[in-house]
Every structure is written in structure tokens, then in C-alpha cells.
């Protein structure tokens with residue numbers, strides 16, 4: 001009987017596969033060795049279980065997507081981790097990541113950490129949940145929101161994104177007390193040197209798999225046509241068909257319904273700001289090709 005599983009990592013000639021809620025140490029069928037097939041974490045495989053959690057990889061499925069950095073296949077979602085305080089959220093970076101991730105065909109999940117540091121009744125500067133993004137405020141200190149994050153990770157392959165110091169490692173530790181990742185500024189300094197190459201791996205966390213290194217670290221927006229950018233601002237869509245020009249970029253054009261919604265406070269000012277900032281970048285990039 002073959003088991004469906006997901007490759008977590010390859011190491012010293014063995015492949016570690018997560019299947020049936022546990023980890024199997026697998027070797028490859030000869031034909032894969034002959035074909036020099038490259039397996040990467042996230043690959044969906046079928047394994048033939050043997051004794052003592054050992055097995056062999058019998059089949060590998062076609063990939064639905066591949067992320068380059070970190071190199072992972074079949075990524076279901078990206079968890080964007082931003083702190084509500086210390087450091088204050090960088091909304092420009094958050095909006096930039098939302099564009100990158102959505103364009104890559106990956107579902108975003110926004111997690112705001114360190115909720116214990118702000119007043120319970122304080123409202124966020126930008127209401128990402130109302131825009132339509134899955135958004136969870138959490139605290140790794142008090143446990144607030146942790147069970148909601150567990151629900152979202154279950155059965156999925158997740159890559160983390162977000163600045164350092166926002167509590168990504170602390171969150172993984174809170175989700176999975178058995179697994180201790182280094183946290184805080186000090187251990188980051190003495191951590192892996194910049195020049196040490198290392199392989200990415202998926203960690204088994206809360207019934208799902210999470211990449212151990214953050215992704216989407218590039219600040220550059222992906223190449224796209226200027227008309228496409230507004231698709232990544234879903235809160236514009238109820239208004240844009242009322243703009244005078246069908247080709248409206250919602251920038252300098254007269255009779256723009258998006259700008260009218262902005263002045264009525266129906267669109268958050270910082271989102272619109274970032275849209276116009278990104279639009280300039282996208283147009284500059286267009287001219288390079």
C-alpha cells in the first residue's frame with residue numbers, strides 16, 4: 001500500500017517524507033537515481049512504507065508551483081508576519097509582499113504579532129480583513145490567536161515572509177513546543193554566517209509543513225503591465241468601473257471613482273499611497289524591456 005506524502009528535506013542520501021502524520025526516512029527507487037531527478041522540499045511523493053518508519057519513494061507528482069527562494073514546490077500559502085509594535089508594522093513592505101505573493105499564485109495569510117504590546121481595543125491603521133485578506137492578530141507570549149493559526153496551517157505547505165524581529169521564530173515555537181528555534185537579536189548574530197550554504201527544509205508544525213527560512217526577501221516588484229497592478233488592490237474593484245476612462249490608472253486622471261472613494265475614506269490612504277508608489281516603479285520597469 002502506497003502512502004501519499006510530502007518531501008521535507010533530502011540529507012546525506014536520504015529523503016524525509018511527511019505522511020500519515022509522521023516522518024519517514026526514505027531511499028530512492030533505482031530509476032530515480034538513474035534519471036538524476038532533483039527532488040525539492042514540497043514535492044508530493046508516493047512512498048512504500050517499510051519497517052521502523054523507513055520507506056522508498058516510488059512516484060513523484062507533477063509540481064503545481066515552484067518557489068525559487070527558498071526552493072520549495074507546491075507552496076499553498078505565505079504567512080506574512082508583521083508586529084503590531086516593536087517594530088511598528090511596515091505597511092509599504094506588507095503591501096509590496098501582498099503584490100509579490102498574489103502574483104506568484106500563492107494565497108497570503110497576514111499574521112500580526114505582539115498583540116500583547118498594544119491596547120486590546122486599539123484598531124489597526126489599515127483593516128486588511130475588511131479588504132478581504134485572512135488576518136489574525138496573535139501573541140506568542142499570551143497565546144492569543146495561536147489556535148486560529150493552527151487551523152490555517154493544517155495540511156498545508158506554508159512559507160513565511162516578513163522582516164526580522166517580528167516574531168516568526170517565536171510563533172513557530174509557540175505552535176510547536178517540541179521544536180526550539182532560536183529567537184531574538186543575539187542568536188541571530190551568532191547564527192549561520194552569510195556565506196554558509198544550507199539547504200531549506202520543511203518543518204512539521206501544527207499538522208502542516210512550514211519552510212524554515214523566510215521567502216520573498218526581494219524588495220523589487222515583479223515585472224508586469226501597469227494595468228495589472230490594480231488587480232492586487234481588491235478594495236479598488238467596486239469603484240473602478242465608475243471611472244470616466246475605462247483605461248483609468250487612478251493616478252492623475254479626472255473623474256476617477258477610486259480617488260473619490262479615497263476622499264470618502266472608503267479606501268485606506270496608505271493603501272492608495274502604496275498603489276501610486278508601486279505604479280511608478282512598475283512603469284519604470286516597463287521601460288527597461
Ligand SMILES: Nc1nc2c(ncn2[C@@H]2O[C@H](COP(=O)(O)OP(=O)(O)O)[C@@H](O)[C@H]2O)c(=O)[nH]1
Pocket residue numbers: 113114115116117138139140141142163164165166167168169170171182183184185
Ligand atoms: N511581547 C512580545 N514579544 C515577542 C512576541 N513574539 C516575539 N517577541 C520578541 O520579539 C523578538 C524577536 O522575535 P523572533 O521570534 O526572534 O523574531 P524573528 O526574527 O521574526 O524570528 C524577541 O525578543 C521575542 O522575544 C510576542 O508575541 N509578544
Ligand SMILES: [Mg+2]
Pocket residue numbers: 168169170182183
Ligand atoms: Mg527568526
Ligand SMILES: [Zn+2]
Pocket residue numbers: 240243244248249250251253255256257258259
Ligand atoms: Zn480611476
